[in-house]
Amino acid sequence: MRRTPLRQRSKTAGHTRRAAVAVTAVTSLALALAGCGDDGGKDPKSSPSSGESTGTALSLPSLKGEKIQVAAVWTGPEQENFTKVLKEFEKRTGATVTFVPAQDPIVNFLGTKIAGGSPPDVAMLPQVGAVQQAVARKWAKPVGPEAKAQLAANYSKGWQDLGAVDGTQYGVYFKAANKSLIWYNNAAFENAGVSEPKTWKEFLSTAETVSASGVTPVSVGGADGWTLTDWFENIYLSQAGPAKYDQLAKHEIKWTDPSVTAALTTLGELFGKPNLIAGGANGALQTEFPLSVTQTFTGGDQPKAAMVFEGDFAAINIAQTPAKIGTDAKVFPFPAVGASAPVVTGGDAAVALKDTKGAQALLTFLASADAAKIWAEAGGFLSPNKALDPASYPNDVQREIAKALIAAGDDFRFDMSDQMPQSFGGTPGKGEWKALQDFLKNPKDIKGTQERLEADAAKAYKS
Numbered sequence: 170m171r172r173t174p175l176r177q178r179s180k181t182a183g184h185t186r187r188a189a190v191a192v193t194a195v196t197s198l199a200l201a202l203a204g205c206g207d208d209g210g211k212d213p214k215s216s217p218s219s220g221e222s223t224g225t226a227l228s229l230p231s232l233k234g235e236k237i238q239v240a241a242v243w244t245g246p247e248q249e250n251f252t253k254v255l256k257e258f259e260k261r262t263g264a265t266v267t268f269v270p271a272q273d274p275i276v277n278f279l280g281t282k283i284a285g286g287s288p289p290d291v292a293m294l295p296q297v298g299a300v301q302q303a304v305a306r307k308w309a310k311p312v313g314p315e316a317k318a319q320l321a322a323n324y325s326k327g328w329q330d331l332g333a334v335d336g337t338q339y340g341v342y343f344k345a346a347n348k349s350l351i352w353y354n355n356a357a358f359e360n361a362g363v364s365e366p367k368t369w370k371e372f373l374s375t376a377e378t379v380s381a382s383g384v385t386p387v388s389v390g391g392a393d394g395w396t397l398t399d400w401f402e403n404i405y406l407s408q409a410g411p412a413k414y415d416q417l418a419k420h421e422i423k424w425t426d427p428s429v430t431a432a433l434t435t436l437g438e439l440f441g442k443p444n445l446i447a448g449g450a451n452g453a454l455q456t457e458f459p460l461s462v463t464q465t466f467t468g469g470d471q472p473k474a475a476m477v478f479e480g481d482f483a484a485i486n487i488a489q490t491p492a493k494i495g496t497d498a499k500v501f502p503f504p505a506v507g508a509s510a511p512v513v514t515g516g517d518a519a520v521a522l523k524d525t526k527g528a529q530a531l532l533t534f535l536a537s538a539d540a541a542k543i544w545a546e547a548g549g550f551l552s553p554n555k556a557l558d559p560a561s562y563p564n565d566v567q568r569e570i571a572k573a574l575i576a577a578g579d580d581f582r583f584d585m586s587d588q589m590p591q592s593f594g595g596t597p598g599k600g601e602w603k604a605l606q607d608f609l610k611n612p613k614d615i616k617g618t619q620e621r622l623e624a625d626a627a628k629a630y631k632s
Contacts, residue, residue, distance in 0.1 A: 225322035225556075227537045228315070229530050233263030237527040240269040240279065241293035241517070245459075246485045250547040251293075257543055258534050264527055274591050276302050279522070283308060290528040293517045294340065296587035296595065297331055300518055304334045310521040312338040313529040319536035323556040327579030332518050340518030343535045344544070345553040346480040347570050348399050348513045348584060349503040352487065354465055355496065357384045357475035365501040369404075372504040373438060376445045379475045386445050388474030390461030391453035391609050394602025396479060398586040398594065399513070401605060403478075403503045405432040406511040406582055418585045420630045424622035430615060435506055437612035447474040450610050459486050466492035478503070480515065481570045485549030495566045512577060515584040516553065545571075593629035600625045 243251055248268065255266040269289050271278045276299050282288050288308070294300050303309040312320070317338060320329050324342070332340025351372075358364070361382035366372040376386035390396045406414045409428040416422045417429070443449035447464065448456060456464075462483045464473040467490050477483065484494055492498040502510045519535045521528040534540050541552040545561040555575050562568045574581075586594035586601055593600035601622060608618045 235527045238289035240271040240289040309339045310524040316532040328553040342516045344517040346515035348480040353476045369506040388447045388461040388477040389453040390458035392457045397605035403511045407506040440612040462486035466490040590629035
């Protein structure tokens, strides 16, 4: 899921610190979500009609007879919702678009397709590092003027810069993620008599109280190593601060640094108590992310867990349960370990692998509010497109999450493991994923975990 050969480029210019706006955004999010309910939809009068852009004028060429392939790792509901976006593009242009299911890590998949002479026209790349690797290998084609115009009108500089390499724009970040959220089963909280915690200490206390009420407090999708990297990153950002976060992301400090020791010690306060994790460590390591979400919101008064940590995209999985977002399923920001709660984001960038009229037109469409609106209405989606009317989101919870992301402007930190070499930060069974899975199994081995992380990171960055 990450790139290998390039030295990690720095984040956007404003990312050397988190300004007050990010903290304000999170605070307002917490206040808004505390009492929000699902209104069952949106006011149609407040949302643009289908086909109406809220950003700069969108003009797409006629592509009748042209065939376009788009590769992405999305499956299930995500693939279905993205296909709705592609169908609208077909309707507007006359092109025929085929979704190409890609294996993870997608860079390896694309390498095979390109070596075989059959690259897709566009690829959805889930990491900053993957965009950089595609550029380094001369796969990626620069974004055309029409897409650039949409980006300039609809995106903050931070999101534009994430898709650029050495000043040239290659990627259009279509789908974003707020990866600093904890979703909870409201009935389990009410039965235990607890409220939303705001600090890590309160979070652990809440978990113990929920456990005493007869429900296991936390569901962890440990079979997918990326969920564990997200646990670490949120704790590390809040506890060590943004400057250290940026340094570790670029391997300017080692994984044996005391700040990593502190973060793993904090994470071990949860992982070291099997009674707080659904199925214990062994059960968590056999639980994939989708199940970690659905088991939190099924089972009536006795779910397998009361809380699950992950991004806004968990709403897709919650929608597959009887739980209604905003009433049965609620959410609060990741608790503050240090002075403030963390703001960690992720995202998927569309990159053209063929410099064709169709590929560039699709990038232009994906940079528009029109395209974002389609998936936003379906749910389980967060857009960095500031021209998208928040009324497009299907419920108040998702609206407030989206508003907080836009309000943060350029003041966020992108997923750390997504910035790292793929072999270290994004490969199943290797590097950071494997080290943190081993740590979940044995959270007392902090020193050994750090040494393995550093050895793997050093090897990956040298390559």
